[in-house]
Amino acid sequence: xxGIIGVAAVSFYSGAKKIFTVPRIGxxxxxxxxxxxxxxxxxxxxxxxxxxxxxxxxxxTGQGTPAWLLFLIENYMLTIGTIVSALFxxxxxxxxxxxxxxxxxxxxxxxxxxxxxxxxxxxYLILLGSMIMAFGLAIMIRFIRxxxxxxETVDAQGNEPQ
Amino acid sequence: xxxxxxxxxxxNAIQNINKLIHEPARLLxxxxxxxxxxxxxxxxxxxxxLTWGNISSxxxxxxxxxxxxxxKEFIDKKPHTTLHLTDKGRAAFQEYRKxxxxxxxxxPE
Numbered sequence: 001x002x003g004i005i006g007v008a009a010v011s012f013y014s015g016a017k018k019i020f021t022v023p024r025i026g027x028x029x030x031x032x033x034x035x036x037x038x039x040x041x042x043x044x045x046x047x048x049x050x051x052x053x054x055x056x057x058x059x060x061t062g063q064g065t066p067a068w069l070l071f072l073i074e075n076y077m078l079t080i081g082t083i084v085s086a087l088f089x090x091x092x093x094x095x096x097x098x099x100x101x102x103x104x105x106x107x108x109x110x111x112x113x114x115x116x117x118x119x120x121x122x123x124y125l126i127l128l129g130s131m132i133m134a135f136g137l138a139i140m141i142r143f144i145r146x147x148x149x150x151x152e153t154v155d156a157q158g159n160e161p162q
Numbered sequence: 163x164x165x166x167x168x169x170x171x172x173x174n175a176i177q178n179i180n181k182l183i184h185e186p187a188r189l190l191x192x193x194x195x196x197x198x199x200x201x202x203x204x205x206x207x208x209x210x211x212l213t214w215g216n217i218s219s220x221x222x223x224x225x226x227x228x229x230x231x232x233x234k235e236f237i238d239k240k241p242h243t244t245l246h247l248t249d250k251g252r253a254a255f256q257e258y259r260k261x262x263x264x265x266x267x268x269x270p271e
Contacts, residue, residue: 023204025204026201026202026206026207028201028205029200030198031198150204
């Protein structure tokens, strides 16, 4: 399931980049150091999740559900809030996108509030998703207005491309 | 210390500045290409704020000097022109940066 979401997200990102970004601000390839950081963060995150999953599985099958896991499940709002915030922080660091830090703070505030004020989890997830989507849409509209699609095209020799 | 000697040294340092790179528009182009692996015309235009014709004429000069290489490639089956600094261009830009730093460091307060 995670894999499918990952593939869909990457396809969506690359499609959106092709449709919205490249015709407006052009194509750029960054040096390897920059992409290396994204790969490192992704691999580290994958390994960390894998190890945490294995530890939880082994302890659960061996001795019943361990106390730490019960604690995380009981306080699921804090657990989910912390994990999602950490993911936003990592994404912000890896992609150098400052708004991810704002999303991390928003997530943390919302889930900590959810720990004290009870509403079903899905309400918080829908609210968080809607807020992030609205923010993203606002940024996209501003971007499209600021950078209309380029109409002039010319290469280094001053010729029109084929 | 001989003041006229110092002035001569400073003048020499300024004279060593690469004038091809020193021109503001070309400096902008070189600086942007220096921090990326490659980019296209549109990216340079958006980043520098220069017109297409301006970028084109400056790029021609940089290309003739061997600082910038123009590559035609296909991206999603469409022809696409990308630009990147050559090794000579990177070295020239590093040298320019070093010389400029030297000029400002040598200036008396």
